[in-house]
Amino acid sequence: MGAGKTTLGRQLAEHFQQTFHDSDQTICDKTGVSIPTIFELEGEQSFRERESCAINELTQLSNVVLATGGGTVLREQNRIWLRERGIVVYLHVLPEILVERTRYDFNRPLLQVDNPLKKMQQLYATRDPIYRQTSHIVLDVGTENHYITFKKLLAKLSES
Numbered sequence: 001m002g003a004g005k006t007t008l009g010r011q012l013a014e015h016f017q018q019t020f021h022d023s024d025q026t027i028c029d030k031t032g033v034s035i036p037t038i039f040e041l042e043g044e045q046s047f048r049e050r051e052s053c054a055i056n057e058l059t060q061l062s063n064v065v066l067a068t069g070g071g072t073v074l075r076e077q078n079r080i081w082l083r084e085r086g087i088v089v090y091l092h093v094l095p096e097i098l099v100e101r102t103r104y105d106f107n108r109p110l111l112q113v114d115n116p117l118k119k120m121q122q123l124y125a126t127r128d129p130i131y132r133q134t135s136h137i138v139l140d141v142g143t144e145n146h147y148i149t150f151k152k153l154l155a156k157l158s159e160s
């Protein structure tokens with residue numbers, strides 16, 4: 001959450017003249033409600049079902065850059081679809097940086113807790129190995145601005 005998927009995904013799509021999709025946005029468009037509302041009314045498992053449907057559809061499109069939700073890789077089937085149908089980039093950002101970036105955004109139900117840094121560190125510990133296992137490219141992102149990160153991403157993609 002807050003790693004830069006939307007910012008860099010949009011830039012990448014523009015650069016390669018492709019279409020940008022965001023699976024969280026697709027779910028909101030289809031349901032007509034926000035992600036916190038889906039979590040509140042239906043619970044996380046139901047959100048994960050909707051997310052898998054969106055990932056299955058979106059990974060079958062051609063010429064797209066797709067930003068996934070932060071928890072998309074938790075399901076094995078999603079990981080398979082992503083890896084087999086596309087080039088997967090893991091934007092690796094430390095939890096201390098992520099929590100600063102997401103501090104004033106209330107659109108993430110999992111971070112609405114007393115200690116968001118602790119929660120982010122727990123998510124990072126669980127998910128970092130899964131992101132690495134799912135991705136073809138790992139991009140280490142620090143506190144540099146997104147133009148620098150984008151250049152690093154293009155370089156990594158051209159090597160692959």
Ligand SMILES: Nc1ncnc2c1ncn2[C@@H]1O[C@H](COP(=O)(O)OP(=O)(O)OP(=O)(O)O)[C@@H](O)[C@H]1O
Nearest residue numbers: 001002003004005006007008101141144145146149
């Ligand atoms: N190097 C960087 N690369 C990308 N984004 C950056 C960078 N540095 C700072 N940011 C900022 O981080 C914030 C989060 O970026 P963004 O919304 O693209 O993340 P995201 O992964 O799409 O988050 P979400 O979990 O909401 O989908 C933005 O305000 C963006 O400008």
Ligand SMILES: O=C(O)C1=C[C@@H](O)[C@@H](O)[C@H](O)C1
Nearest residue numbers: 001024035069070071108109
């Ligand atoms: O990290 C997560 O599990 C999530 C990240 C967001 O992109 C949303 O998909 C949702 O808030 C859950």
Ligand SMILES: [Mg+2]
Nearest residue numbers: 005006022067
């Ligand atoms: Mg985003």
